[in-house]
Amino acid sequence: EIVLTQSPGTLSLSPGERATLSCRASQSVPSDYVVWYQQKPGQAPRLLIYDAFFRATGVPHRFGGSGSGTDFTLTINGLEAEDFAVYFCQQYGTSVTFGGGTKIEV
Amino acid sequence: EVVLVQSGAEVKKPGESLKISCQVSGYTFTSFWTAWVRQMPGKGLEWMGMIWPGDADTRYTPSFQGQVTISADKSINTVYLHWATLKASDTATYYCARHINYGGDSGYFDFWGPGTVVTVS
Numbered sequence: 001e002i003v004l005t006q007s008p009g010t011l012s013l014s015p016g017e018r019a020t021l022s023c024r025a026s027q028s029v030p031s032d033y034v035v036w037y038q039q040k041p042g043q044a045p046r047l048l049i050y051d052a053f054f055r056a057t058g059v060p061h062r063f064g065g066s067g068s069g070t071d072f073t074l075t076i077n078g079l080e081a082e083d084f085a086v087y088f089c090q091q092y093g094t095s096v097t098f099g100g101g102t103k104i105e106v
Numbered sequence: 107e108v109v110l111v112q113s114g115a116e117v118k119k120p121g122e123s124l125k126i127s128c129q130v131s132g133y134t135f136t137s138f139w140t141a142w143v144r145q146m147p148g149k150g151l152e153w154m155g156m157i158w159p160g161d162a163d164t165r166y167t168p169s170f171q172g173q174v175t176i177s178a179d180k181s182i183n184t185v186y187l188h189w190a191t192l193k194a195s196d197t198a199t200y201y202c203a204r205h206i207n208y209g210g211d212s213g214y215f216d217f218w219g220p221g222t223v224v225t226v227s
Contacts, residue, residue, distance in 0.1 A: 044220055047216050056216065092208055094212065096211065098152070099150070
């Protein structure tokens with residue numbers, strides 16, 4: 001099983017700043033098949049990024065995914081109020097596993 | 107518009123049975139896997155398993171094999187998650203989600219239901 005470790009656990013930032021979230025895999029993820037989700041309190045996760053760097057439909061351009069192999073990054077340029085949430089990565093190169101999440105707080 | 111509607115919150119006692127539902131619309135139900143994902147209070151996401159409604163092919167992760175049963179009713183575009191005997195540790199929010207399959211059980215989840223909160227106490 002591929003284990004995903006997200007860091008940091010919590011990111012304290014202000015609106016307008018850049019957020020950089022890390023997702024590290026215990027082994028190389030085949031085909032870089034990684035997605036990122038955003039989850040707000042009391043809501044279901046929302047797909048942001050698939051195949052490591054493609055934005056899902058309707059996702060603002062300030063969200064960007066990058067990385068390959070074992071290291072993947074979600075970058076949010078210019079945080080807006082609605083971006084303060086928890087973010088999960090998930091790999092699907094071998095079955096499905098999720099990271100533990102990163103919370104972005106004000 | 108793709109929509110997944112889940113049944114309402116449940117409060118049950120240990121040892122009781124439970125079946126929750128997820129009705130989908132906005133796409134061809136039998137052409138996509140539908141999955142269930144667990145989120146325990148304050149915790150992360152865990153993929154439980156999924157079903158291909160077209161032929162009821164069902165797959166479970168090892169952690170949930172034998173613990174739950176996933177089924178589907180094609181006539182009403184609905185997927186179910188069933189427990190025969192609930193435990194306190196089943197307390198969680200359960201999400202159904204459309205699974206975009208990349209072969210085998212690999213894939214990601216592009217549309218999610220709002221979640222069903224299950225409390226076992």
